[in-house]
Amino acid sequence: MAPSDTRAKIIEAAMELFWLKGYGSTSIADILSRTQLNSGSLYHFFPGKQDVLVAVLEAYRDGIGPMLLEPAWGGEPDPVERVFKLLALYRGLILQTECSYGCPIGSLALELHEADPAVRERLAQNFQAWVAAVRACFEAASDRFPPDTDFQALAEFVLTVMEGGVMQARTHRDVGYFDRNVAQLRAHIDLLTGARVPAAA
Amino acid sequence: MAPSDTRAKIIEAAMELFWLKGYGSTSIADILSRTQLNSGSLYHFFPGKQDVLVAVLEAYRDGIGPMLLEPAWGGEPDPVERVFKLLALYRGLILQTECSYGCPIGSLALELHEADPAVRERLAQNFQAWVAAVRACFEAASDRFPPDTDFQALAEFVLTVMEGGVMQARTHRDVGYFDRNVAQLRAHIDLLTGARVPAAA
DNA sequence: TTGACACTTGATTGACCGTTCAACTAAGCT
DNA sequence: AGCTTAGTTGAACGGTCAATCAAGTGTCAA
The missing domain is CATH 1.10.357.10 (Tetracycline Repressor, domain 2)
Incomplete structure (x- = not known):
């Protein structure tokens, strides 16, 4: 995988989840399970x-x-x-x-x-x-x-x-x-x- | 207090809180603290x-x-x-x-x-x-x-x-x-x- | 080979969530 | 007096949340 597809993958997944469920009802865990990532990776790219x-x-x-x-x-x-x-x-x-x-x-x-x-x-x-x-x-x-x-x-x-x-x-x-x-x-x-x-x- | 002002008080408080913060961001605890009630009272009137x-x-x-x-x-x-x-x-x-x-x-x-x-x-x-x-x-x-x-x-x-x-x-x-x-x-x-x-x- | 750096792992934390419940109070009825 | 019932109390429960972090891995350049 190219370096830091990760960031793009997170954004893509979050885009769809926020649309489907809204911001408040989308958990970090939702984003992680959809992207197959761990929480540390997400928090490496986003505060x-x-x-x-x-x-x-x-x-x-x-x-x-x-x-x-x-x-x-x-x-x-x-x-x-x-x-x-x-x-x-x-x-x-x-x-x-x-x-x-x-x-x-x-x-x-x-x-x-x-x-x-x-x-x-x-x-x-x-x-x-x-x-x-x-x-x-x-x-x-x-x-x-x-x-x-x-x-x-x-x-x-x-x-x-x-x-x-x-x-x-x-x-x-x-x-x-x-x-x-x-x-x-x-x-x-x-x-x-x-x-x-x-x-x- | 007249019997079951309680129900009306809950609705009144929830009306304002849902408007101010939305449904998802309003917690039962928010409603309880605003009405000075305990959780049991709320759940007595609402499932x-x-x-x-x-x-x-x-x-x-x-x-x-x-x-x-x-x-x-x-x-x-x-x-x-x-x-x-x-x-x-x-x-x-x-x-x-x-x-x-x-x-x-x-x-x-x-x-x-x-x-x-x-x-x-x-x-x-x-x-x-x-x-x-x-x-x-x-x-x-x-x-x-x-x-x-x-x-x-x-x-x-x-x-x-x-x-x-x-x-x-x-x-x-x-x-x-x-x-x-x-x-x-x-x-x-x-x-x-x-x-x-x-x-x- | 070495060390620096970017990135990943995943268990863990503490706060907060909606909900439950056994115990209690007070008022009305017989 | 005793019984019933509506209403209240507030601690407790299991679950989920966003966020943390110490320990790793892989990849470069020197």
């Missing part, structure tokens, strides 16, 4: 459990582009449609998990009530990176929107719709809640753009 | 910790009307403005807590990933009651909306905006995130109603 969380949040942040946006967008050329392709990806995750999907960042953001500044900062960075990508989509289609449109606020709104839709779909175990939220967002954006056809007059 | 949670969720559900909606609405007569009065109430809570407010139901919904059916059912009931109240507001002003409006979906969308706005405001420690989300919702509803004046032509 404590919270530092594993910080590393996981940094991995999510750095993976937003290659792991989330590119698979979501595929070949979609239209920037506004890319936003809905991204939401469609989340819909797929909801279906794959039989409506128990929870956004890893959103779940951690709500779980960590009195979060350490280092943790909260990384959570905010994740949201910021996601919102920035969506905002860039809208700005690439800025000619379709009213001239005074606040694209930052609109992108934050998309994040809200995703998080709220995911939360309700899981609580009710029904993807329809997600779909109706996305439909409302679609209606809102159609009203804003006057449903101008993407590449036509 | 276990989860049953305290169920009772708390039922208390929230039954308190939505008198504890949340009535204070929020005050004398506001216009049904659509009542929805925004409700959102304004949440804004006040965010400010009171220095942007660390989290919706108790939303937080529990995200924390309890693999929740017992009894718990998930109560969480869903809370969302349903909240959404039903908002839907009733919109339906009371149905003449302002397009005839094919899906008021249930619109009310679910309001819940999404609240939860998403609260989540982002807390993560960034900035109420502006909540405000911008509400502003987007306001714009959406204005577009739907054509901004028809409430009690005029």
Whole structure:
């Protein structure tokens, strides 16, 4: 094994466990048994459990582009449609998990009530990176929107719709809640753009 | 002390502690020290910790009307403005807590990933009651909306905006995130109603 | 060959967890 | 008075937790 795959293995395992069970309910022993490591190895690379969380949040942040946006967008050329392709990806995750999907960042953001500044900062960075990508989509289609449109606020709104839709779909175990939220967002954006056809007059 | 204030005291204390620290991070010992009770008393009324949670969720559900909606609405007569009065109430809570407010139901919904059916059912009931109240507001002003409006979906969308706005405001420690989300919702509803004046032509 | 260093081993620690239970108190009934 | 029962007491239990650390192993460069 290459030197210090260990660190990467820990992060990978912790990423999945934090997503599945949350931070508080994931024990160090859980991470160790999944990685086949001993506690000493983990504590050689991380001062404590919270530092594993910080590393996981940094991995999510750095993976937003290659792991989330590119698979979501595929070949979609239209920037506004890319936003809905991204939401469609989340819909797929909801279906794959039989409506128990929870956004890893959103779940951690709500779980960590009195979060350490280092943790909260990384959570905010994740949201910021996601919102920035969506905002860039809208700005690439800025000619379709009213001239005074606040694209930052609109992108934050998309994040809200995703998080709220995911939360309700899981609580009710029904993807329809997600779909109706996305439909409302679609209606809102159609009203804003006057449903101008993407590449036509 | 009246007979079995005890039960109510436990629920009251657990309500606040679950909100402040979450369910998993609140220990039975926390509840006992706050109520000045001994463990035997708690276990006389509740089979276990989860049953305290169920009772708390039922208390929230039954308190939505008198504890949340009535204070929020005050004398506001216009049904659509009542929805925004409700959102304004949440804004006040965010400010009171220095942007660390989290919706108790939303937080529990995200924390309890693999929740017992009894718990998930109560969480869903809370969302349903909240959404039903908002839907009733919109339906009371149905003449302002397009005839094919899906008021249930619109009310679910309001819940999404609240939860998403609260989540982002807390993560960034900035109420502006909540405000911008509400502003987007306001714009959406204005577009739907054509901004028809409430009690005029 | 030697020594330095990176990494691993895994038993152990002490704190805290939810829960149990036998003993006790107090009030109401007959 | 005696009996019943709701409610309380608080020590104790077995389990799990994050974290520790002294003793190792393997791998380099000098």
